[in-house]
Amino acid sequence: xxxxxxxLLIYLAVSVVVLGIGGIISYHIIKDEIDKELKFxxxxxxxxxxxxxxxxxxxxxxxxxDQDENLVIVPLDTFKENNTQVSDTLIWDDRFEREEKxxxxxxxxxxxxxxYFISTYGNMIESDDVREAVISILLWILGLQVLGAAGIGxxxxxxxxKPFRKTLKRIQNFQIxxxxxxxxxxTNVKEFRDLNxxxxxxxKKAVSDFNNLKEFAENASHELQTPVxxxxxxxxxxxxxxxxxxxxxxxxxxxxxxxKLSRLNDSLALLTKIENHEFSTNETVNISKxxxxxxxxxxxxxxxxxxxxxxxxxxxxxxxxHPSLAEIMWSNLFRNAITHxxxxxxxxISLNTDYLEISNTGKELKTEPFVLFERFKKGEQNxxxxxxxxxxxxxxxxxxxxxxxxxxxxxxxTIRISLKSVKTD
Amino acid sequence: xxxxVIEDNRDLLENILTYLKREGxxxxxxxxxDIAFNKIMSFTYDVILIDLMIPGGSGLQILRExxxxxxxxxxxxxxxxxxLDDKVTGLELGADDYLTKPFQLAELHARIKAVYRxxxxxxxxVVQVNEIAIHTKKMETRVxxxxxxxxxxxYDLLLYFSSxxxxxLSKQTIAEHLWxxxxxxxxxxxxxxxxxxxxxxxxxxxxxxxxxxxxYSIGYKFNVNRRSP
Numbered sequence: 001x002x003x004x005x006x007x008l009l010i011y012l013a014v015s016v017v018v019l020g021i022g023g024i025i026s027y028h029i030i031k032d033e034i035d036k037e038l039k040f041x042x043x044x045x046x047x048x049x050x051x052x053x054x055x056x057x058x059x060x061x062x063x064x065x066d067q068d069e070n071l072v073i074v075p076l077d078t079f080k081e082n083n084t085q086v087s088d089t090l091i092w093d094d095r096f097e098r099e100e101k102x103x104x105x106x107x108x109x110x111x112x113x114x115x116y117f118i119s120t121y122g123n124m125i126e127s128d129d130v131r132e133a134v135i136s137i138l139l140w141i142l143g144l145q146v147l148g149a150a151g152i153g154x155x156x157x158x159x160x161x162k163p164f165r166k167t168l169k170r171i172q173n174f175q176i177x178x179x180x181x182x183x184x185x186x187t188n189v190k191e192f193r194d195l196n197x198x199x200x201x202x203x204k205k206a207v208s209d210f211n212n213l214k215e216f217a218e219n220a221s222h223e224l225q226t227p228v229x230x231x232x233x234x235x236x237x238x239x240x241x242x243x244x245x246x247x248x249x250x251x252x253x254x255x256x257x258x259x260k261l262s263r264l265n266d267s268l269a270l271l272t273k274i275e276n277h278e279f280s281t282n283e284t285v286n287i288s289k290x291x292x293x294x295x296x297x298x299x300x301x302x303x304x305x306x307x308x309x310x311x312x313x314x315x316x317x318x319x320x321x322h323p324s325l326a327e328i329m330w331s332n333l334f335r336n337a338i339t340h341x342x343x344x345x346x347x348x349i350s351l352n353t354d355y356l357e358i359s360n361t362g363k364e365l366k367t368e369p370f371v372l373f374e375r376f377k378k379g380e381q382n383x384x385x386x387x388x389x390x391x392x393x394x395x396x397x398x399x400x401x402x403x404x405x406x407x408x409x410x411x412x413x414t415i416r417i418s419l420k421s422v423k424t425d
Numbered sequence: 426x427x428x429x430v431i432e433d434n435r436d437l438l439e440n441i442l443t444y445l446k447r448e449g450x451x452x453x454x455x456x457x458x459d460i461a462f463n464k465i466m467s468f469t470y471d472v473i474l475i476d477l478m479i480p481g482g483s484g485l486q487i488l489r490e491x492x493x494x495x496x497x498x499x500x501x502x503x504x505x506x507x508x509l510d511d512k513v514t515g516l517e518l519g520a521d522d523y524l525t526k527p528f529q530l531a532e533l534h535a536r537i538k539a540v541y542r543x544x545x546x547x548x549x550x551v552v553q554v555n556e557i558a559i560h561t562k563k564m565e566t567r568v569x570x571x572x573x574x575x576x577x578x579x580y581d582l583l584l585y586f587s588s589x590x591x592x593x594l595s596k597q598t599i600a601e602h603l604w605x606x607x608x609x610x611x612x613x614x615x616x617x618x619x620x621x622x623x624x625x626x627x628x629x630x631x632x633x634x635x636x637x638x639x640x641y642s643i644g645y646k647f648n649v650n651r652r653s654p
Contacts, residue, residue: 218506221505221506222478222505222506223505225505225525225526225527226434226437226505226526226527228526228527229437229440229505229526229527229528230434230436230437230440231527232527232528232529233436233437233440233441233444233530234436234440236440236444236529236530236531236598237440237443237444237530239593239595239640239644240447240592240593245641248640248641248643248644249641249643252595252597252643252644255595255597256597258527259597262527297604300616300619301616304615304616304619
């Protein structure tokens with residue numbers, strides 16, 4: 001729902017409630033005022049009659065001045081104190097054929113030793129008329145308010161909110177890896193100016209944090225690689241001395257451990273880089289070639305483990321993805337398929353414009369397949385792998401908005417990546 | 426061969442110097458930008474190793490200065506940054522090779538030799554190890570004029586051994602040299618053994634001595650003093 005629509009709805013809801021209550025109040029005030037006027041009018045009439053009686057004028061017992069004016073003047077035999085009573089009374093109305101509420105004023109007056117009962121009643125305007133008038137006025141007001149609100153809304157959502165919409169659009173298009181903060185644009189509305197300044201400060205901070213993080217990841221990687229390089233060099237020099245078999249095997253073990261450490265470091269740095277969107281480019285890449293080159297590179301491993309390779313790879317499938325990422329993704333997948341295979345096993349690869357699928361024979365999984373996408377999760381905890389391969393694949397897939405599925409059935413593992421989001425055609 | 430090593434880390438420098446001096450190279454060192462700049466301007470070297478991050482300036486700047494003053498010098502960048510940008514910039518500036526830390530000293534040595542061959546001998550060098558002659562331009566191997574039919578990987582392996590004669594090379598080192606990053610994540614390095622077995626067989630068949638010595642079946646050594654039993 002747009003802000004303007006919401007504003008209009010709230011405004012109308014409030015208006016209806018306010019006008020409703022206002023209508024009831026108006027009705028009562030008007031009605032009371034009319035009744036009050038009527039009462040004064042009747043009291044005045046009684047005073048006039050009293051004056052005329054004092055002057056010696058005589059009246060018929062019941063008389064009608066006109067249709068609506070009823071006046072009763074009755075001389076009484078008994079004595080009553082001077083007294084005036086104002087009351088409401090229901091009188092049959094011929095015209096509406098129902099009883100109508102009327103104002104009635106009755107009074108006892110002692111004039112020349114005779115007590116007169118003087119009474120009159122009537123109503124100037126029927127309640128229905130008052131109600132109708134009030135409702136019609138309110139409806140007019142409501143109608144005008146809707147028009148007014150629509151007009152205000154048009155102005156608000158148009159020129160008045162233009163700076164806001166502009167800022168919103170710039171925030172939507174903000175890309176942290178472009179390293180450009182959003183400079184506040186001048187506007188004469190204080191709130192918008194505050195917003196723009198806030199956005200500027202916030203994006204400035206985001207950009208600087210991003211740079212710091214990037215720098216940290218790179219520096220950490222750099223600082224770690226140098227000591228590893230030193231240790232590796234020392235081990236190499238150590239192998240040149242006369243070592244016995246056991247000593248040499250210790251050195252070898254140390255060397256592989258150091259390699260693992262350095263790989264771990266590389267992989268974590270790579271994950272950070274992917275997460276920092278450092279690879280988002282608009283380059284395209286021939287995934288068919290990458291897949292085929294990868295297969296060639298691993299040929300020896302395939303034959304060593306006596307693995308059967310079945311491929312169905314379409315020619316020159318071009319994808320919109322960073323070349324390095326495509327290469328890393330594929331080599332991770334293919335390497336996994338080899339290392340987690342069994343002797344005399346099988347690998348199936350199919351690639352077309354819709355998906356890339358690799359399935360291999362292997363040991364039955366003890367965990368849920370999707371768990372393996374998490375960092376440091378391995379099928380077998382004691383295996384030599386570092387457990388980041390599939391999480392790197394997952395990151396790359398997520399980054400490019402592709403979909404990945406991992407299904408395992410007994411001893412067959414299948415990973416399928418949908419290429420719809422990176423297709424070019 | 427005269428080599429300048431521009432590197433600020435003492436321990437790493439010591440490793441490199443120990444390895445290279447044993448090969449009989451004359452090595453000089455420069456721990457920071459100013460010393461490095463003075464040396465490259467004052468003397469000529471066959472190969473210069475440049476660390477990208479050095480105190481007082483950038484290794485890339487050194488490379489720029491060097492390429493404008495002495496463009497024929499061989500250069501190898503050593504960097505802890507596995508960053509594609511740096512690699513591309515370095516190679517565009519005219520570096521001959523780029524090596525990422527942590528590297529094997531044997532690998533560094535093999536690359537120094539390759540750079541030297543390319544720059545000084547027009548790449549047409551013949552690496553002679555006793556009766557084995559490796560023609561690096563034609564990528565041919567002969568034993569006493571008998572042509573040995575080697576696969577590209579076997580040829581590469583032999584050249585690597587010849588660059589690091591009498592050094593112990595672990596399977597891991599050899600695998601990394603031949604297959605690069607691909608091999609990094611593998612536990613089983615038996616395929617190295619397969620290649621070595623084939624190379625050995627082919628060399629012996631062509632009449633060469635059996636120089637490749639297995640060290641406790643963990644590593645190998647190309648022992649040029651070894652004679653076939």
